[in-house]
Amino acid sequence: MHPISRRAFAIYTGAATLGLAHAQTTFPSKPVILVVPYAPGGPTDAMARTLATALKPKLGDKEPVLVENKAGAGANIGAEYVARAEPDGHTIMFGTSAPLAINVSLYQKIGYDPVSSFTPIIYLGYLPNVLVVHPSLPVRNVQELIAYGKAHPRKLSFASSGSGASSHLAGVQFNQRAGTDFQHVPYKGTGPALNDLLGGQVSMAFTDVLTALPHIKAGKLRVLGVTTAARSRSLPDVPTVMEQGVPDYDVSVFFGIVGPAGMPRDVVQKLNTAFVGILQQPEVRQRLEAQGLAISNEQKPEQLGAFIQSEVKKWREVVRISGARAD
The missing domain is CATH 3.40.190.10 (Periplasmic binding protein-like II)
Incomplete structure (x- = not known):
């Protein structure tokens, strides 16, 4: 390589490294909003608030993490709001089966797609x-x-x-x-x-x-x-429906954190690492489990992405058979 080219390459790579480090250290640069697409007071809201309280110190403790309830239209209002937000990681959603798998088949028109409109961050678990x-x-x-x-x-x-x-x-x-x-x-x-x-x-x-x-x-x-593939920690002596002879029966409400499509990879990783750390804290795990959550071990962003795609496919067929429609 020509000496000038080497120098230019060194400057470029150094700048890129500094740029990445800057992106990693400056996020979050304003409050992080965790959108709950349901009204306050239910189990989804309770879990989200548990996570939000624990998330702030994991992100550096400089900016607040706020829960914002945007209920309505079967969770579509909150989901559409997040899908249209700036993809910088400061607006994320505590998503459930409805907006992330079922509604796309249930509603005639929705303003987002559960696969292409969101960036997967972490699969939290299921109820x-x-x-x-x-x-x-x-x-x-x-x-x-x-x-x-x-x-x-x-x-x-x-x-x-x-x-x-x-x-x-x-x-x-x-x-x-x-x-x-x-x-x-x-x-x-x-x-x-x-x-x-x-x-x-x-x-x-x-x-x-x-x-x-x-x-x-x-x-x-x-x-x-x-109704899930595994028994519930709350009722360990109660067999599953599948154990009792009903094949391929696995029904639950799942929970995942997503952001708008196009989020920077380093921001996704920082959020994922923060949430993984939260789920390893014994007091947080106990609180979430008391709120009904069965915590997943598949916590990588790509695992949530693949799971959402499989759930969309599964529920599309069930909705078709049910004949249910919503406006």
Whole structure:
């Protein structure tokens, strides 16, 4: 190489190194906004606030980390807001199955794509669901439920928090995998659905373990199975639906952190490293697990990206079978 060329190359590489170091040390340069696409008060919001509190010191403790709730349209408003934000890492989303996998098939029009509109940062984990029935139903396990349902066609019903919600699609997939014909009864939220199940107006529900657990312990609901591939830490003695003979049945609400498409790689890595560190803190893990989260071991950005693509494909077929649509 010519001496001048060597000198120019050295200046270029030195500048590039300084530029990268500058990018790494100056992020964050303003408050980091963690968008929750749901209203305050639910389990998603609680988990997000746990993470936000622990995130600030991991990013240098110079800039605040703020939770901003942008609810509406089944989480589409918050997701679209993040998709359109500046891709500098200062606006990120605590995403769930709805905006990151289901809504693209459920809604006629949405202003983002779950794969191309976001930069994956970390797959946090999932909230296990459980299949619960009213105690008056004379069944003790999943196979007894299937047999009873087939002996009494179209007599049993399952409640959901709304048409197209994961609690609805879980029932659709169960019918598909088990050959049953349980009737769907949609409600406007988990609370009303659970109230009618507790009152015996509906037969069963596929709901999250955190919501169901107090009623299971009180004997007001009977749990038949866990809907995820692995058993729940909250109910370790309860077998999964798959263990009880329903093939390929794995339903949960998953959680991941994403930012707008086109985020700088070093910023993604800094955020990923921060979140990985948070999830290794015993007190944070305990709090998140108490809030229902089953923490994932697949925490690389590309693992979340691949998982989102697989979930989009899975739920597209389930939504098609359900016939559910939302505007």
